[in-house]
Amino acid sequence: MKVIAIDLDGTLLSENLSIYQDDLNAIKQAQQKNYIVLIATGRALFDAQYIMKKYMLSCPIIASNGAQIYVGNKKIHERFMNQDFIQPIIQWMNKENMYYQVYLSDKIVVSDQGIKHLQKQLHDVVNQDASFNKDGFWESIRAQIYQYGLQEVSGMIQSTDYDSIIKFMVVCPDISKLRMAKEYFNQLDGCVVSSSGAFNLEIMSIGVDKGIALQKICEYYKTTVKNAIVIGDNLNDMPMFKVAGVGIAMGNSAEELIRISTFKTLSNRECGVSYAFCHYIQENETESNDLTESV
Structure with a gap:
C-alpha cells in the first residue's frame, strides 16, 4: 500500500488559496488506484477539514505540523503543549x-x-x-x-x-x-x-513534526514510511522528506528542501502536484511493475 502525503500552502493550494482542477483530478485518480492520499499541513485540523469539504475530498489529515492526526472519520492523535x-x-x-x-x-x-x-x-x-x-x-x-x-x-x-x-x-x-x-x-x-x-x-x-506523524499514519495502514511519497515546499515539510522513500519538492520550494528532495516538480502556480503525479509517481510505479514482471 502506497501513502502519498501532500502539503497544503505553497503546494496543493494555489497563490489565491484554491485548488486547481488538474490537482484535484490527480488526487482522485490516485485514490481510485488505491493510493492513500493524505494531507500534511501546518493548518489546524478544522481548517484542513473545511478545505477538504469545500473540494469534496476525503483524505486522512496530518494537521498542526503533526500535533493532530485524523484518519477514517476520527481523530486518532492530538498533542497539546506543556x-x-x-x-x-x-x-x-x-x-x-x-x-x-x-x-x-x-x-x-x-x-x-x-x-x-x-x-x-x-x-x-x-x-x-x-x-x-x-x-x-x-x-x-x-x-x-x-x-x-x-x-x-x-x-x-x-x-x-x-x-x-x-x-x-x-x-x-x-x-x-x-x-x-x-x-x-x-x-x-x-x-x-x-x-x-x-x-x-x-x-x-518537542516530538511533534510531520515526519513523526507520517510514521504514525504508515503504521496505522500497516505499511512502512519508506514506501511513502511526500510533496511539499517548505521547512516544516523537511521531517517528512527525511523519513519518506521519495520526496518531491515544489518548484517554489525553499532551497533547503530542494537539496534533500528526490525530484523537483513545477510550482503551485503551475499545478506542480498534478505534474508530480504524472511524471514521477505514476512513471515510477510503471517502472516498478515492469521490473517485477520481468523477474
Missing part, C-alpha cells in the same frame, strides 16, 4: 510586541493588540528599507491571516487564558526580530520551532 513553557512563550511575545496566533482544538485566536503590532512593525520595516515589498509581504502571509476558524479577541492574551494549546504561529515582517524569536524559543526545553514561510515561525511540543 503549560510549563506556554507561560514563558506568551510572556516573551507580549513583551516583544509580537503578532501571534494561538491554535486550539476548535479555533485560532489572535489579539487585536497583536494586529496593531504587526501593522506597526511593517510600517517600521518599510521606513528602514524603501525596497521592502509591502504588498508581497501581505500576499506571503495570506494563508495565515485568512484561515478558517481565526477569531480576534480584545486585549492582550495572557498565559493563563487557555489550557489546551496545540501550537503558536508567529508572523513578523522583520527578519532580524524573527531570528531573535527563534533563538529564544529554541532555548526552551520541551518545544520545537519550525517555519512554513519566510515571515513566520511555528512553535509546537
Whole structure:
C-alpha cells in the first residue's frame, strides 16, 4: 500500500488559496488506484477539514505540523503543549510586541493588540528599507491571516487564558526580530520551532513534526514510511522528506528542501502536484511493475 502525503500552502493550494482542477483530478485518480492520499499541513485540523469539504475530498489529515492526526472519520492523535513553557512563550511575545496566533482544538485566536503590532512593525520595516515589498509581504502571509476558524479577541492574551494549546504561529515582517524569536524559543526545553514561510515561525511540543506523524499514519495502514511519497515546499515539510522513500519538492520550494528532495516538480502556480503525479509517481510505479514482471 502506497501513502502519498501532500502539503497544503505553497503546494496543493494555489497563490489565491484554491485548488486547481488538474490537482484535484490527480488526487482522485490516485485514490481510485488505491493510493492513500493524505494531507500534511501546518493548518489546524478544522481548517484542513473545511478545505477538504469545500473540494469534496476525503483524505486522512496530518494537521498542526503533526500535533493532530485524523484518519477514517476520527481523530486518532492530538498533542497539546506543556503549560510549563506556554507561560514563558506568551510572556516573551507580549513583551516583544509580537503578532501571534494561538491554535486550539476548535479555533485560532489572535489579539487585536497583536494586529496593531504587526501593522506597526511593517510600517517600521518599510521606513528602514524603501525596497521592502509591502504588498508581497501581505500576499506571503495570506494563508495565515485568512484561515478558517481565526477569531480576534480584545486585549492582550495572557498565559493563563487557555489550557489546551496545540501550537503558536508567529508572523513578523522583520527578519532580524524573527531570528531573535527563534533563538529564544529554541532555548526552551520541551518545544520545537519550525517555519512554513519566510515571515513566520511555528512553535509546537518537542516530538511533534510531520515526519513523526507520517510514521504514525504508515503504521496505522500497516505499511512502512519508506514506501511513502511526500510533496511539499517548505521547512516544516523537511521531517517528512527525511523519513519518506521519495520526496518531491515544489518548484517554489525553499532551497533547503530542494537539496534533500528526490525530484523537483513545477510550482503551485503551475499545478506542480498534478505534474508530480504524472511524471514521477505514476512513471515510477510503471517502472516498478515492469521490473517485477520481468523477474
